[in-house]
Amino acid sequence: MSSIISVANLSKTYxxxxxxxxxxxxxxxxxxxxxxxxxxxxxxxxxxxIICGIxxxxxxxxxxxxxxxxxxxxxxxSLIGLVPQELHTDAFESVWATVSFSRGLFGKPKNPAHIExxxxxxxxxxxxxxxxxxxxxGMKRRVMIAKALSHEPQILFLDEPTAGVDVELRKxxxxxxxxxxxxxVTIILTTHYIEEAEEMADRIGVINKGEIVLVEDKxxxxxxxxxxxxxxxxQGKVTALPESLAHYELDLCDGGxxxxxxxxxxxxxxxxxSLLSDLRTAGIRFNDLDTTQSSLEDxxxxxxxxx
Ligand SMILES: Nc1ncnc2c1ncn2[C@@H]1O[C@H](COP(=O)(O)OP(=O)(O)OP(=O)(O)O)[C@@H](O)[C@H]1O
Numbered sequence: 210m211s212s213i214i215s216v217a218n219l220s221k222t223y224x225x226x227x228x229x230x231x232x233x234x235x236x237x238x239x240x241x242x243x244x245x246x247x248x249x250x251x252x253x254x255x256x257x258x259i260i261c262g263i264x265x266x267x268x269x270x271x272x273x274x275x276x277x278x279x280x281x282x283x284x285x286x287s288l289i290g291l292v293p294q295e296l297h298t299d300a301f302e303s304v305w306a307t308v309s310f311s312r313g314l315f316g317k318p319k320n321p322a323h324i325e326x327x328x329x330x331x332x333x334x335x336x337x338x339x340x341x342x343x344x345x346x347g348m349k350r351r352v353m354i355a356k357a358l359s360h361e362p363q364i365l366f367l368d369e370p371t372a373g374v375d376v377e378l379r380k381x382x383x384x385x386x387x388x389x390x391x392x393x394v395t396i397i398l399t400t401h402y403i404e405e406a407e408e409m410a411d412r413i414g415v416i417n418k419g420e421i422v423l424v425e426d427k428x429x430x431x432x433x434x435x436x437x438x439x440x441x442x443x444q445g446k447v448t449a450l451p452e453s454l455a456h457y458e459l460d461l462c463d464g465g466x467x468x469x470x471x472x473x474x475x476x477x478x479x480x481x482x483s484l485l486s487d488l489r490t491a492g493i494r495f496n497d498l499d500t501t502q503s504s505l506e507d508x509x510x511x512x513x514x515x516x
Contacts, residue, residue: 212236213288213364213395214260219269221255221419229255231419233269237364242386242396244410246403248513252419253399257366262286274363287315290357290365290394294372300342304333304352307341312359320361327358330392331385347378354385358394365389367398371405383409403506417513437502439481441468441488441495451491457484468495 214237221230229252237243247253258264260271262278262285271278276285298307308324328334331351336344341352350370357365367386371379379402386409390396400406406413407427414424423430446465457480460469468488472479488495 211239213239213274214397215272216256216260217270217272219256219259219271220267221252221259221264222267229419230259230266233416233419233421235414235421235424237395237397238412239363239395240390240393241411242390242398242409243412243414244406245397245399245414245416246406246509247399247416251416253416254368255419256416257291257368257397257399261289261291261366287317287360288363290360290362292353292357292365292367292370294369298341298352298356301340303338303340304328304344304355305337307352308355308359311356315360317360323361324355324359327355330388331355347374347381350374350378350382351385354389358389362394364395364397367396369399369401371400371402379405403509415509415512422512431502436507437472437479437500439470439472439484439498439500441470442466442497443468444494444496447493450493453491454484454487457487468493 214235216233216235219230219233220228222228233252233256245253245256255264259266260273260278262282265279271285273285274288276288278285302310305324305328308327309319309321312320312324325334328337331354333348333351333355336348341349344352354365354367354370370386371382374382383405386396386398398405398409410427412424413427413430415422443466447461447468448465450459450461450468457470461467462469470481470484472481
């Protein structure tokens, strides 16, 4: 997959002297869903604003579809649709007028067939004549996406697309975003919901204190950084573990009814085979066992803490 966005050596120092971005390098592949994760104040909005040409970098370069966002702003910007967190629009306008107006801002000729397609894709067609003020919160968010898609961009930025919406609406939004990807749009989303990144993203980038601390395929990330936990359900309760098992750093839980062993999936050896053999030697038997993989949330918290 080729890069549709290329960010090189990007830094941003605000007038206050605060360094919000420090030498960021990032490539976004055409057609992917990329999730940018980071705690509050990490620099997500600053990064997106620079890529979209809303803010100027202090150093570095951004290419969008091969166009420099500073020297070829109009061309680069026309490739991007930006869905901000808040809807800035006239509450008394109709859905159709609002979305058509957004297209006009990019100097594109009228294309009612495209606007109709966007509204149908977002299940807003039957609301096209409704005033924005009469729409539910979920519909308003979809209007924001429709506005961002009105000028046929190849890239869509979604800044916290599902912040504060209920679980059902969130899942509906995920469907919409997947559909957009299938239609060929590259999607970059910022989110505080780890579950959202886990569910949606092809790749994940983690930003912390203005630095990109990790960019990885989601599946590789989960595998590489994920720890696994083996839980053994013991036949009888055990009050203390023999010295011979000390190096496994086992935890006795549930009043001695279960034994928990954390192991690294990265390691050449998990230690499971020898653990089971040593348990047998120690006379500790179990009825059942299960393993669980650490979630992206565990990985993220670890990364942000240690970086
Ligand atoms: N205009 C500005 N002048 C000075 N500092 C700023 C300005 N805008 C943002 N900052 C600072 O830069 C840092 C990064 O802000 P940014 O909004 O990019 O973070 P974020 O990752 O988007 O956070 P959030 O998740 O809370 O939206 C913050 O510490 C913020 O206070």
